[in-house]
Amino acid sequence: MNFWVLQTLNGISFGMLLFLLASGLSLIYGLMKILNLAHGSFYLLGGYAGLVVVQKTGSFVLAVFVATLAIVVIGVLMERFLLRRLHLQEMPQTLLTFGFLFIFSDLAMLIWGSNPETVPKPEMFSQSVQIAGFIYPSYRLFIIGFGLVVALLLWWIQDGTRIGAMIRAGVDNEEIARSLGINVSLLFTLVFALGAFLAALGGVMGGPIMGVFPGADFEVLLLGFVVVIIGGLGSLKGALIGGLIVGLLDNFGKVFFPEFALFTIFAPMALILAVRPTGLFGRE
Amino acid sequence: MRSFYAAMLLGLGVSVVASTAMMPQAAFSQDAIKIGVMFPLTGPLAGQGRPERDAIKLAFDEENNVIAGRKVELLFEDSAGRPDTGLTKIKALVERDKVHLLLSELVSSIGAAVAPYVHEQKMPWISTVALASLTRGQKSPYIFRFVPSSYQYTMAAAEAAKKMGWKKVYLIGWNAPPGHEALEGLKKVFGAENIVDAMFPNVGTSDYAPYVTKMDPSKADGVFAAMWGADSSRIVQQYVEYGLSKKMPFFGIASFTSEEILGAMPPQAEGVFSAYTYCGSLDTPENKKFVQAYQSKFNALPGSYQYMGYMAAKMVIQALKDINGKAEDKEAFINALAKVQVNGPMGMASFDANRGMIGDFYTLKVEKGADGKLFNRCGDRQAQVKDPYDAFP
Structure with a gap:
């Protein structure tokens, strides 16, 4: 019994981290049709920036703010000055972000060296808690709660606010949205910034569990894509459900078939692609 | 005709002089x-x-x-x-x-x-x-x-742990040759029946929680880990978080606690063992x-x-x-x-x-120094250990 609760919690907490990563990827693609490969870099740089702030000030909350702000600035600059010039040219845009992935990866190694680092946990959640006879790290429980709050917030922005309505309009039909007086150009920047924010948030929040190190950007990007492919590109609900599915599959896969750890993620992905090429919640 | 011979002679002379001039250089080359x-x-x-x-x-x-x-x-x-x-x-x-x-x-x-x-x-x-x-x-x-070699350091680690009284052990190792060879080495020292479970996650696994939570302290005396770099700091982190470090000692194989990794390990990594040919604090x-x-x-x-x-x-x-x-x-x-x-x-x-290399092995234990930083304390020495190539057919 304990075993199942423990493993399920593990899977959900990892799934929530994956959701943070995948939601930004998904949002940006949904509106702008940009496959942002530099998303992994946003995660990595966010993690490193968070690490620096925690080491300097000791405050995890401040680290979240500073790191996400810094990455949002980078994201906005990228969108305004570079990606914008290649609007709707999918291939050149993807290649551009691919280039950035490499540049940021080398820059990070130049600045922070190549030793693995772990972001220290916030003081409040540095202990493990005892629930019904087993020990569980409280930080992971916090991640689950935090992920849910972010999901609810994003939902509310998408479905309950004017901005959200404009984004949905932009996703459905960019030209008609423009003709109705919606500033789609501003919306693009906003969504790209939001995506960068979520990736950086994933970097700081995931830093204490997954660590930040050279190559983390590529690892995270791969997992993010699996989530988005399962959940459906452009769908928030898809990112959440996809994240949880991948988190749980990964966890139970490792427990029951340790030799096929990656297989238990990629086989369901292939299956879903075969049955529903747009993912579980993607639209035609 | 004479001019032809003269030219031939000259040419021959020049080439002989040239080649003898070159010769010392080839023989006592001062190139780097x-x-x-x-x-x-x-x-x-x-x-x-x-x-x-x-x-x-x-x-x-x-x-x-x-x-x-x-x-x-x-x-x-x-x-x-x-x-x-x-x-x-x-x-x-x-x-x-x-x-x-x-x-x-x-x-x-x-x-x-x-x-x-x-x-x-x-x-x-x-x-x-x-x-x-x-x-x-x-x-x-x-x-x-x-x-x-992977067998050499695994068996040195296993011998050191055996001396500390370990009998039944877990292994978690990379799904790569060093991980699988570690299992062979452990089997030689402890016997195949005393390996409670051997798990082989992929290199660069993001989350070790599922593996760590499968380990049961009532079934074994300790855990061996055969993975390095970012993975070694990550698994120790998660081993500590799930409260296992208090119940079952942890033994990293080879350079598991090498100085550059120690910086990324959590303070609770204190007490992690390893055995290797380098101990930074050796006096x-x-x-x-x-x-x-x-x-x-x-x-x-x-x-x-x-x-x-x-x-x-x-x-x-x-x-x-x-x-x-x-x-x-x-x-x-x-x-x-x-x-x-x-x-x-x-x-x-x-x-x-x-x-293959022959050298002394030391049992290392991670401890907190006076400056609050983790360091490797040097323990028992195994003198002049060589690759156990005779032990494997």
Whole structure:
């Protein structure tokens, strides 16, 4: 019994981290049709920036703010000055972000060296808690709660606010949205910034569990894509459900078939692609 | 006609003079000794490759880059940690740059890819690749392994733990040759029936929680881990978080707690054991000198990778001195290197009959120093351990 609760919690907490990563990827693609490969870099740089702030000030909350702000600035600059010039040219845009992935990866190694680092946990959640006879790290429980709050917030922005309505309009039909007086150009920047924010948030929040190190950007990007492919590109609900599915599959896969750890993620992905090429919640 | 003979004679004379003028240069060549130094300088293993390269530089700088009156030139290449890139760069060093010997690499897969090529080229290669096959199945008179093999360090770790009273053990190791070979080594020491469970996650697994939470402290005396770099700090982190470190000791195999990784380990990593040929805090004049020299030059504490690079270079330097710097004579060089013994920071080191490293092992325990930072305390010594190639058919 304990075993199942423990493993399920593990899977959900990892799934929530994956959701943070995948939601930004998904949002940006949904509106702008940009496959942002530099998303992994946003995660990595966010993690490193968070690490620096925690080491300097000791405050995890401040680290979240500073790191996400810094990455949002980078994201906005990228969108305004570079990606914008290649609007709707999918291939050149993807290649551009691919280039950035490499540049940021080398820059990070130049600045922070190549030793693995772990972001220290916030003081409040540095202990493990005892629930019904087993020990569980409280930080992971916090991640689950935090992920849910972010999901609810994003939902509310998408479905309950004017901005959200404009984004949905932009996703459905960019030209008609423009003709109705919606500033789609501003919306693009906003969504790209939001995506960068979520990736950086994933970097700081995931830093204490997954660590930040050279190559983390590529690892995270791969997992993010699996989530988005399962959940459906452009769908928030898809990112959440996809994240949880991948988190749980990964966890139970490792427990029951340790030799096929990656297989238990990629086989369901292939299956879903075969049955529903747009993912579980993607639209035609 | 006379003018024809005169011209012939002149030509002959010129060419004879020219060739005799060239001859001493060929015989007592004052060209530099060229050494190819390739390590992963980018990619996820750069954290080990760069410092090891630095330590090699340090060893040659201590000789002022002159051996037996001959200048030494180190040619650096980046393998990026990938076998295809690594083999291409080694070929470039050998065929384009015409190096005299190779002092290169630490990645197993690259080692396996490079071995047949250097054997065929008769190119002396001193590697720090822990692949046992380099001195067994793939062994060659030209291949030297100056790092313990995976069996050698696993069995040294297992013997150390057995001495502490361990009987039943878990293993968590990379799903790669060093991980699987660790299981073979543990089976030899503890017996197959005493391995409670062996798990092989992939290299670079993001989340070790599912593996860690499968371990039951009531079933075993301890856990062995055969994984390195970012993964070793991550698994210790998660092992501590799930409260297991208080119930069951944790033993990292080989360079698991190497100095550059200790910085990323959580404070609760205190108490983690390992056993290896380098212990940073060993109190000998040779080691103090090495630590000080490295630290003043590169502003970091040297770990086991730096030690391997430094000592492998020392072995090469000694062998080159023994043959009076005539690096062109490859047979003389490999024969000299096979016999070299160097007293370094960790005591005597030499090569066994298969050209694998022999050296002292220390049991290390992570402790918190006076400055609050983690360090390796040196425990029991196992003298002059060699690759247990006789133990495996």
